[in-house]
Amino acid sequence: MRRAVGAPLLVTGLVVAVLTPLVLLAVWAVTETWRYPALWPQAFDDRALRVVTDPGSTILPGLVTSAGIAATVAVVSCAIGLAAGRALGLHTFPGRGLVRFALLAPVIVPGITVSLGIQVVFIRYHLTDTVHGVVLAHLIPATPYATLVLAAAYTRLDTAFEDQARVLGAGPLRVLLHVTLPALRPALTVALMLTFLISWNEYVLTLLIGGGSVSTLPLLLFSAIGSGDTSVAAALAMVVSIPPLLFVGVTARALTGPGAGRNDGRADPGMHPGAGATLAGLGRA
């Protein structure tokens, strides 16, 4: 394939454009003074890092709240997705297209519309300002992605293995634990991480349903940005970003497939099932 003359320059520009904003945050996190118009901070210190890692601050409880909510949302939405994905991936039934359409609707319609509308019911049933209310709200964006990723994986599941296990005397639970789940494991891992991430990054649903009492990290980051202490806001931004970055580190291969670095022209057989839905989820997150 031909190589354009300006390609190395363009590639450099691309890398700079993608990475500069993140590097800038990392620098600000350890900055003591950085007055205009200096291009590099005048003095560094670890004040902001100590603030965000101080066990007495609100950050640590926020981290625990965020992780707890996101883990619960991931497990519940993937359990729901395992069931619904099976129906969509393995069965044909009247109204299948309608179910798929209904699952796509929460992907399109903004979260603010839904959370404004449903808040009154949540207040009535004492779900606002509670962690489980926020978990319920986060299920709205998480469930469609879990279902779509797992439905794609089910279409490649050979159900003959399940039948074999049944014939050999395994009960439904044993079949699920020892045959179905291991076969779906790659997709399930991706679905769990993706739904964790959707919940972890969610802001407006938490704000409207949590009402400020449920302080997840994005809410704390938002108020830190408003407080004007740039170094602390930047340090907190790093804390919020690290788990998602680990996520991509783990799943990068699954996202683009092992063949992404090659150019042998063949269709990629190792392409992860449901990679499209996974990527779509990242676009939202």
Place this chain on the structure above:
Amino acid sequence: MNRRAGLRVAVLLAPALLVVVGLFGAGLGLGLLQSLGYQPYLEGWSWTTAAYTGLIDDRAVRASLVLTLRTSVLATAGAAILGLAVAMLVHSSRRGRRLLTAVLQVGLPVPHLVGALSMSLMLSQSGLLSRLTYAIGLTTSPSDFPALTEDRFGWAMLAEYLWKETPFVAVVALTALARGVAPLQDVAATLGASPWQRFRYVVLPLVTPAVGAASVVVLAFTFGSYEVPAVLGRPYPAPLSVVAYQRFTDTDLTVRPQAFALGVVLAVAVTALVAVYLRLLDRLGATR
């Protein structure tokens, strides 16, 4: 399909439908009802379209609609075009393709709120870009630098969306390109196709479904996003989502139904926009 299998499918789907209908559908429906005056658990409400007529007469809302549409369409088109260009650049670079793909993925999972903070540090009047223009002598003070954050146009918002969504579209396009565009291009070249023809009739039809699906997600997200304009924008004119939140939390409770009406407007507008966009893509994906 027999009854037993039908029952099985119904049981499998029930929890997901409970979320989609019971939470999402209920939220959407209750939003619509509350925009029309309905007040659950309260006596003495009546049906009214006052919230909608109030919005139509409201200049702030008209400005908001224009801003929302403009930002969202520019971000979607920009991310789609730039993302495809980046994907083709990365795909054609022989060395370092793996590394470049990894670099593209770094920003993908980072929350938009983090991107928004970073953009304010980059683009504000005392931000990094302003310091760079000072260093090369283009500006002499922060106020010399154009206002890109909290501005009327929403430049910083647009920049944040492009920074987050261009790599997203690029990664999606790369997975589509990896499925064997090179041999097809070689065949087309052998048959005498010009570079433009190879792009229009080989590359574009191959990547349009993937890039299209990705940019629908971008369109929907940017249209309804709240936290990015809340950090980088200004209270007036603000995107619809921000105005909806303002009206919802307004101390004047009589404007509250307008918040629900704005939510409905957001939902209807984004659905219409996605429908139009999908039709447009159908045409682009055509091989002739």
